[in-house]
Every structure is written in structure tokens, then in C-alpha cells.
Amino acid sequence: MSRSILDVTDLRKHYSQRRGLVSMLTGEGRVIPAVDGVSFYLRENETVGLVGESGCGKTTIGRTVLRLTDPSSGRIVFDGRDITNLSRAELRPLRRQMQMIFQDLDAGLNPKMRVRDILREALTVHERPSDAEIASRIRELREQVNLKDSKLANFPSELSGGEKRRVGIARVLAVRPRLIVADEPTSALDVSIQAQVVNLLRDLQKNLGLTYLFISHDLPVVELVSQKVAVMYLGRIVEMGLAENIAHQPRHPYTVILWSSLADKQNTEVSLFARGDAAAGRERRTWGVFDFEQPVSGCRFAPRCPLYRDKGRPAVCTDPASEPQLRDVGHGHVVACHFA
Amino acid sequence: MDAPLLAIENLRTYFYSRAKQAFIRSVDGVSLDVERGETLGIVGESGSGKSVTALSAAGLVTAGPGVISGRIDLHSSGARRNLLDGLERFVRVKEQEGRVMAVEKDERGWRRHAETLMEGVRGKEIAMIFQNPRSALNPYSTIGKQLVETIRLHTNFKGESEAKERAIHWLERVRIDSPGLRFDDFPFGLSGGMCQRAMLAMALSAEPSLLIADEPTTGLDATIQSRIVDLLAELKAETAVATILISHDISVIQRLSDRVAVMYGGTVVETGRVGEVLAPGVKVRHPYTAALLASIPNAETIRRKSYLQAIEGEVLDTINVPRGCRFYGRCNRVTEAIRDGCAGLEPPLGEVAPGHKVRCWLYPAAQESSA
Numbered sequence: 001m002s003r004s005i006l007d008v009t010d011l012r013k014h015y016s017q018r019r020g021l022v023s024m025l026t027g028e029g030r031v032i033p034a035v036d037g038v039s040f041y042l043r044e045n046e047t048v049g050l051v052g053e054s055g056c057g058k059t060t061i062g063r064t065v066l067r068l069t070d071p072s073s074g075r076i077v078f079d080g081r082d083i084t085n086l087s088r089a090e091l092r093p094l095r096r097q098m099q100m101i102f103q104d105l106d107a108g109l110n111p112k113m114r115v116r117d118i119l120r121e122a123l124t125v126h127e128r129p130s131d132a133e134i135a136s137r138i139r140e141l142r143e144q145v146n147l148k149d150s151k152l153a154n155f156p157s158e159l160s161g162g163e164k165r166r167v168g169i170a171r172v173l174a175v176r177p178r179l180i181v182a183d184e185p186t187s188a189l190d191v192s193i194q195a196q197v198v199n200l201l202r203d204l205q206k207n208l209g210l211t212y213l214f215i216s217h218d219l220p221v222v223e224l225v226s227q228k229v230a231v232m233y234l235g236r237i238v239e240m241g242l243a244e245n246i247a248h249q250p251r252h253p254y255t256v257i258l259w260s261s262l263a264d265k266q267n268t269e270v271s272l273f274a275r276g277d278a279a280a281g282r283e284r285r286t287w288g289v290f291d292f293e294q295p296v297s298g299c300r301f302a303p304r305c306p307l308y309r310d311k312g313r314p315a316v317c318t319d320p321a322s323e324p325q326l327r328d329v330g331h332g333h334v335v336a337c338h339f340a
Numbered sequence: 341m342d343a344p345l346l347a348i349e350n351l352r353t354y355f356y357s358r359a360k361q362a363f364i365r366s367v368d369g370v371s372l373d374v375e376r377g378e379t380l381g382i383v384g385e386s387g388s389g390k391s392v393t394a395l396s397a398a399g400l401v402t403a404g405p406g407v408i409s410g411r412i413d414l415h416s417s418g419a420r421r422n423l424l425d426g427l428e429r430f431v432r433v434k435e436q437e438g439r440v441m442a443v444e445k446d447e448r449g450w451r452r453h454a455e456t457l458m459e460g461v462r463g464k465e466i467a468m469i470f471q472n473p474r475s476a477l478n479p480y481s482t483i484g485k486q487l488v489e490t491i492r493l494h495t496n497f498k499g500e501s502e503a504k505e506r507a508i509h510w511l512e513r514v515r516i517d518s519p520g521l522r523f524d525d526f527p528f529g530l531s532g533g534m535c536q537r538a539m540l541a542m543a544l545s546a547e548p549s550l551l552i553a554d555e556p557t558t559g560l561d562a563t564i565q566s567r568i569v570d571l572l573a574e575l576k577a578e579t580a581v582a583t584i585l586i587s588h589d590i591s592v593i594q595r596l597s598d599r600v601a602v603m604y605g606g607t608v609v610e611t612g613r614v615g616e617v618l619a620p621g622v623k624v625r626h627p628y629t630a631a632l633l634a635s636i637p638n639a640e641t642i643r644r645k646s647y648l649q650a651i652e653g654e655v656l657d658t659i660n661v662p663r664g665c666r667f668y669g670r671c672n673r674v675t676e677a678i679r680d681g682c683a684g685l686e687p688p689l690g691e692v693a694p695g696h697k698v699r700c701w702l703y704p705a706a707q708e709s710s711a
Contacts (some may be wrong), residue, residue, distance in 0.1 A: 053561040160654045161386075190385040191588055195635035195650035202647070217562055220637040224645065247642075261566035262591075 005179055005211050006042040006065060011035055011074035013060050034060040036235035038074075039326075042179070047205065047212040049226030049243065051219060051258065057235045058215045062181040065213070066098050067091055078179070096126045096175035103184035105164040108171055109156040115167050116152040122174035141170040144207075145200060162193035169200065173208070181213045186221060198225060219262050223247045228332075231255045234300045237326065239340075241333030251329060251340035253307040299324050299338070307339055314338070343415045344373040345582050346397065346550055351410035353389075353396045356443045357659065363407070365658045366392040368606035370410075371689075374550065379576060379583040381597030381614065383590055383632075387655050389606040390586045394552045397584070398466050399423060399458035402451065407431050407443070416465050416549045423457055464494045467543035471555035473535035477527040483538045484523030487511070487545055494546035510541040513578070515571060533564035537571065544579065551583045557592055565592075572596055590636065594618050599695075602629045605656035605666035608689060612696030626698045627673040665701065673702060681707075 013035040035057045042048050050058050063069040065076055067083060076084045083094060102108065109118060119138050123129060129137065142149065145166040156164060165185070172180060185201065186194040198221055204210055216222050222229060223243050230240040231254065239252040250256045298318040302308045308317050316322055316338050326334040353367040367389040374380045382390040395401050397412050412423040430450035434442045470476050478486055487507035491497050497506045504523075511519030514537040527535055536556060543551055556572065557565040569592055576583065576596065587593050593600055593614070600617050602610040610617055610626040617629060634649040641648060653670040662668060664683045674682050678701040681687065689697045690705030700706055 053563060162654060190655055191590075191632060192385060192635050192651035192655070195648035196652070198637075199647050199650055219562065220642060224637045224642045224648070244643075257563060261563045 003044060004041040005044045005079055006213075007075075007077040008041065008061075008065055009039050009075040009077075011038045011061065011064060011076065012072045013057075013064050013069065014072045033235045035064065035071075038232075038235075038237050040230055040237065040240065042211050042213060044178070044211055045205065045209050046228070047214050047226045049222035049229040050213060050215045050232060051217060051222055051229060052232035054217070056232045058232055059183055061232075062100065062183050062213060062215050066100055066181055068100065093126075097177055098179040099172040099175065099177040099181070101168060101172055101180060101182040101185045103187060105161055105168065105188050106156060108168060109164060111156050113155070114152070115147075115154055115156070115159070118156075118167065119152075119170055119174060122171045126175055137174070141173055144173060144204065145170045160193075161189050162196060165189060165193075165197055166200070169197075169204070173204070176208075177210070179211045179213070181215065183215045184217070185214075187216065187218065194221070201225065219247070219259060231258065236300065236336065238301065238337070239333075239335045240326070241335075242331065245331065245333050251333070251335040252301075252337050253305050253340065254301050257306070298322060299336075301337075307337070311339060342376065343413075343420070345376045345415055346372075346374040346584075347411070347413040347415075348372045348393070348397065349411040349413070351393065351396060351412065352408065353392050353401055354407040356406070360659060362659050365606050365661055367396065368658070368661065370603075370606070370608055372601055372608065372611070374582050374584060376549070376582055377580040378598045379585055379596055381585045381587065381593035381600040382603060383587060383593045383600060383618075384603035385588060385655050387605075387658065388603040389658070390603045391554055393603070394468075394554055394584055394586055397423065398468055398552055399454050399462055400468075402454075407433065407445075414461065414465060414550075421457075421461065423461065425457060427453060427457075429453075463490070463548075464546050465548055466550045466552060467546055467548040468552040468554065469536070469539045469543050469556050471558045473539040474527055474532065476539055477535060479527055482524050482526055483511075483530070483542075484508075484525075487523075487538075487542055490542050491545050506545065507541075510545045511538070513544070513575070514538070514541045516541070531564075532560050533568060536560065536568055540571070540575070544575065544581065549582060551581050552586070553583060554586045555588070556585070557587065557589065569595055590618060590633065602626060602632070604628050605661065606658050607666060607686075607699065608697075609667065609699045610697065611689070612693070616693065616696045624692050624696075624698065624703065626667075626700050627671045627702070628667045631670075631672070665699075675702075678702060 012033065015032045015034055017030045017032055038061060040048065050061065052058055060069065064071050067076070067086070071084060074084065075082060078094065078098060083091065116138060119141055120134055123134055123137050138152070142152065147163065147166045147170065151159065151163055156167070159167065182201065186197050189197060201212070202225060205212060214222060214225055226243045228240065229243045229246040230237045231246065231252065232238065233254050239246065239250065239255045246255060247259060250259055297320040299305070302317040324336040324338050326336045328334050349371050351367055351370045354363040354365050357364055370389070370393055372380065382393065384390045392401065396408055401408060408424055408427055410424060414421045414423055427450060430446040430453065432444040477483065484504070484507055487510060488503045491503045491506050497503045508519045508523060511522055516522050516534065516537050530538065553572070557568050560568060573596055585593065585596055597614045599612065600614045601608045602617065610629050616622060617625065618633065631649065631651045635651055637648060651670055656666050664685055665671070665687055668674065668682045671682070681701040687699050687701045687706040689699045690703055690708065691697050692703050692705045698706070
């Protein structure tokens with residue numbers, strides 16, 4: 001079994017929001033727990049998928065484990081070294097080992113530089129290679145991401161979405177990272193291009209031994225590329241396990257809903273409502289949006305949880321003293337629910 | 341048989357790029373019908389022309405020296421109207437040896453005439469909802485106020501109080517909880533899903549005969565998406581409004597459409613009933629449709645963790661449109677027997693089965709209809 005490259009323990013990131021003059025003066029404000037006690041690890045050469053609705057804290061986790069955002073508390077261990085409190089200078093040599101692919105295709109692509117110069121810049125950030133070395137590395141990178149030679153002379157604005165994504169990946173690869181946080185790497189791309197990029201990322205992982213934290217809301221793609229999947233809800237991981245178990249034997253009611261919403265959309269049958277199943281239709285309608293403004297007491301999913309309703313609103317679900325913790329239900333599959 | 345509600349015939353919508361001195365041929369000869377009460381799904385990648393087709397029908401193509409030709413016939417309220425009638429008067433294209441040298445467009449005349457054509461059509465007969473509902477709502481006005489405005493303008497509920505009653509009725513129909521309270525909410529107080537519902541209420545409150553839904557679920561969360569899809573399915577059953585549904589999400593198209601048109605590079609490459617075009621295991625289909633379906637992870641690819649069948653190359657550049665089939669450069673089904681045709685001549689949309697048309701030289705129907 002390969003060793004873990006990233007170990008995250010009880011990570012928290014709280015943003016404070018101050019509204020108006022009074023709260024600014026008194027220093028009082030609401031605290032928004034974007035990430036609220038998250039633990040997981042990544043083994044070398046493994047992909048862990050991170051899924052959940054927007055606002056649940058996926059991207060914040062990605063940014064925090066790379067120390068692009070400072071955590072409020074918790075511990076981040078990268079390759080055996082605690083990086084939670086390293087200074088910027090101390091982090092600098094580690095930066096090349098951990099990189100991020102951003103959702104925005106233009107992120108990191110200076111619009112006034114040609115592709116060749118963008119790659120040259122990335123190659124010379126940490127090292128001072130000779131011109132000949134730079135030329136051969138650029139060729140290597142270009143081949144690794146299947147970019148046409150002629151594109152090196154182009155500006156980013158002259159590239160298609162797929163090409164921009166390839167350049168973005170090449171730029172990240174230039175520093176020879178070991179861990180890549182891929183934040184929605186395909187969601188800005190066309191369907192036919194998405195498949196190319198997914199294949200490319202998998203190839204690179206195989207050839208270069210990369211480790212991915214793969215953040216996406218595209219559930220089939222996550223299931224395809226990941227060995228393990230973590231499902232987040234409102235700043236916490238509510239279920240984590242092998243990808244096929246999460247997709248096909250989910251235990252947490254939220255995971256069930258998430259994956260069934262995918263099946264619903266694909267369902268060519270008439271909807272529940274149209275079949276006259278009015279109760280089910282109503283239930284669907286009441287599915288609101290989660291809200292950080294509601295104080296959490298007990299299980300944070302309870303207000304939307306069908307299981308909670310079916311069980312007759314048991315007190316344990318809303319007991320502030322007993323927020324459900326992740327527990328093992330076998331095969332490393334963990335779930336945070338009193339009843340799952 | 342009744343004439344279709346909307347008949348688009350040989351629609352061309354070009355935009356002129358001054359920088360490149362050439363036309364961007366966004367929509368390049370599209371013919372489509374929408375029957376009363378049916379949902380026509382248009383699926384394609386970005387740049388395939390699906391949105392521009394719909395925008396043309398709603399008279400919303402305003403950009404610079406754009407050119408529209410063809411016919412868009414709307415049959416409603418007992419009358420037939422060509423929504424592009426007479427617009428060609430305002431544009432002059434100077435060509436030399438097939439190359440566009442200059443475009444002269446009387447922009448003001450064009451716009452004034454287009455507005456006359458759209459009078460009583462846009463918003464009333466043809467309503468639209470867009471991908472980003474929040475930006476389509478007026479941020480300075482409550483959703484109730486905006487709804488009342490639409491209702492008083494387009495329906496017979498002219499009085500303030502009856503229009504308000506009607507507005508609440510529509511908020512209820514798009515399943516907004518406590519519509520009486522939401523009536524006074526501003527768009528920023530609503531979530532993305534809720535905004536889309538409000539947009540839908542506004543579009544439908546004019547009781548249009550055609551609804552154009554342009555990527556109605558894109559950008560929403562997975563769980564919210566499926567709720568909007570449910571809602572659209574329910575409203576379709578309840579109101580029987582004809583719909584053009586545009587999406588790149590094949591699962592949404594599959595779920596909601598009766599018929600589907602697959603677009604590529606500004607043309608329709610395949611059209612037919614949704615079961616014939618997008619169902620798994622269909623033998624006869626356009627190579628692009630087949631490749632598009634294969635590039636999405638399905639149960640089998642996920643189980644075997646196999647590679648996705650990517651479509652190589654890039655989405656067609658609609659400035660330099662090739663002479664032959666637009667998909668030729670990326671197609672994996674070109675055989676020696678048809679290669680000359682694929683490279684040299686654009687195949688026609690040939691009928692391979694009743695109501696099922698494919699634009700591909702692989703099928704004899706295409707060869708017959710060109711002969």
C-alpha cells in the first residue's frame with residue numbers, strides 16, 4: 001500500500017462576515033464556517049473525488065490544503081511534514097510539489113504573453129535552467145498535454161477552451177508537482193472536449209505518478225476518475241468511501257439524494273408528480289437551499305433530510321450535543337448519520 | 341394537418357468580424373419545425389449555433405453588422421407572420437470571388453423594422469428563459485412587480501389587484517413556497533433555482549404559444565437542476581405550451597423533449613424523435629451524435645474504469661467552414677467509399693426513417709436526396 005502524501009486532520013476555515021457600522025465597531029459579526037472540521041488523507045498516485053453542492057466548501061478545502069488560504073485551525077501534513085503553520089518563505093520550495101488547476105480556463109494565463117513564454121515563465125520560477133533545457137522541457141510539456149506545436153506562438157485569446165485547458169495543465173506540470181488539486185477542471189469545457197481532458201488527466205496520473213484531489217460536481221466523471229469519493233455538506237464530509245460504494249450503495253441520505261438527482265434527470269419516464277404521486281412532488285418542492293444563517297444544532301442535514309422526517313423527527317438529530325460523527329460501516333466506508 | 345406553430349426555413353444568421361474580414365457563420369441554413377404543444381430539444385456544443393437559432397426566432401440578434409436570411413413563420417392567433425419579413429432590405433453585402441469585401445448595414449433601419457416585426461410577438465407569443473436568471477431579472481424591482489407588469493402588458497388582467505392575484509397564481513404554479521411573501525422579494529434575495537422559477541413564472545404568465553428555454557438548468561446545482569427539470573416536465577403537462585429547449589446536457593434533453601435536433605457547426609446534423617436519436621443502441625445515427633453520446637461516462641465505462649471515447653480535434657471554426665461535411669475532420673466513420681463525398685460536398689439532411697433525418701454520406705438517403 002502506498003503511503004499517504006496528504007493528511008488533513010480536523011481542518012476548519014471560518015470566514016467572519018461583518019455587516020454594517022455597528023458590528024464593525026464592536027467587532028461582532030457572523031462567523032461562516034466554510035469548512036468545519038474535515039479530515040481525510042490522500043495516498044500517493046491516488047485520486048480522491050470531492051463532491052457537493054456549490055457553497056459546501058469544496059473549493060475552500062482545495063485552497064486551504066495547498067495553503068493558498070490559511071486555515072482557521074486543524075492540521076495539514078504534506079509528505080510527512082506539517083505545513084499548517086509554515087511561513088510563505090518556508091512554503092515556497094514546497095509550492096512546486098503541490099499545484100492547483102483552476103476552474104477558470106484563463107486563470108494563470110497572462111493574456112499578454114505567448115504560450116511559449118507562459119511555459120518558459122513556469123519553468124524558470126523555481127529553477128534557472130539553460131535555454132537548451134527550457135526548449136526541450138517546453139517540447140516535452142507540449143507533448144505531454146497533446147498541444148500542437150503551432151500553438152506555442154499564440155496568445156491565450158487565440159486558443160480554444162480545450163487548448164487553454166491544456167496550456168493550463170502544462171503550466172502546472174512545468175514545476176513537476178506530485179499533488180494536484182483539480183478544481184472543476186472540466187466544467188467550463190464542451191462535452192466533447194471534457195472527455196479529452198478527463199483522459200489526459202488520467203494519462204498524466206499514470207505516467208507521472210500524480211496524486212489528485214478532484215473537485216467536481218459532475219458525478220459520473222468523479223466516479224470514473226476517483227478511487228475514493230468524499231461527499232460534503234455544509235462544510236463537513238458526511239460520507240466517504242470507495243467510489244463505487246458511494247455511487248451505488250450510498251448510506252447517507254444526502255448522498256442518496258445527490259446521486260438520485262442525477263438519475264432523475266436522466267430518467268425518461270414521467271416524473272413522480274406527473275404520475276399523480278402528489279406527496280412526492282410536494283416533498284421535492286420543499287427541498288430548499290441550505291443556509292449558513294440557520295444555526296446548526298445537531299445534524300446539519302436534518303432540516304432537509306427525508307430520513308429525519310420519515311423517522312418522526314427523532315430528538316437525537318437536532319440535539320446540539322450530538323452532531324453525528326463519521327463512523328466506519330465497513331471497507332473504510334465512513335458515514336456521518338445516526339440512522340444510516 | 342395544421343401548419344406547425346413555428347417553421348424555421350433555411351435560416352442563416354451571420355455575424356461579420358471586421359478584424360478577420362469574414363463572416364462568422366453561426367447559423368448556416370437551419371430548417372426546423374415546432375408543432376403545437378411539443379418540446380423540441382436542440383443539443384450541441386458551444387458555437388454550434390443552437391442559441392443563435394433561438395435568438396433569431398425571438399428577434400434578439402442585434403449584434404453589429406449581423407445578417408439574417410431565410411424565413412421564420414409563426415402561425416398563431418389565426419395569422420401567419422414571417423418574423424424576418426423584409427429585413428434583407430437593410431443589408432448589402434459586397435462580394436468578390438466568393439470573398440466578402442464589405443458589409444453595409446443600415447443598423448437603425450434594421451433595428452426599427454425588427455422591432456415592428458416583433459411587436460406583439462416577443463414576450464407575448466414567444467417568451468424566453470435564459471441560463472442566468474438573475475441577470476434577466478430587474479435587480480431594482482421586486483419579482484411581484486415585474487410579474488404584474490408582464491401580466492398587465494400581455495394579458496387581459498389589466499387591473500392592479502387582479503394582476504397581482506394572477507401573479508401569485510403563477511408563483512404558485514412554478515412551486516414557489518409562500519408566494520404571497522415571495523411576491524415582495526427582490527431577485528438578490530432569491531437563490532438561483534428560485535430566480536429561475538420566477539423567470540419561468542414571468543415567461544408563462546403572458547400565456548405564450550412558444551417558450552424558448554435556453555440552458556435553463558446550466559449553472560445550477562445538481563439537486564436544484566433536477567428540480568427545475570421536474571418543474572418543466574410538470575408545466576409541460578399542465579400548460580401544453582410548445583417549447584424549444586436548448587441544452588448541452590443530453591440528459592435534460594432526453595428527459596423533456598419530444599423531438600430533438602442535434603446541431604454542429606451551424607447546421608442541423610440529425611433530427612428526429614428523441615427515442616430514435618438519443619436512445620442507447622440505435623444503429624442509424626450521425627457519427628457526431630454517436631460520438632457525443634459515447635464521450636459521456638456511462639455505467640459501463642465507469643465500471644471498467646475505461647477511457648472515455650473523446651472526439652478528437654476542436655469544435656468547428658465557423659469562419660472557415662470546410663467545403664465538405666462539417667464534421668469530416670473529426671469523424672471516425674469515414675470509409676473509402678464515401679471519403680470523396682465527405683471531403684468535397686456537404687451532405688444533405690436525408691430521411692433515414694419517417695421523421696428521422698441524418699446529414700451524413702453513410703446513409704443512402706443522403707445520396708438519394710442529393711441526386
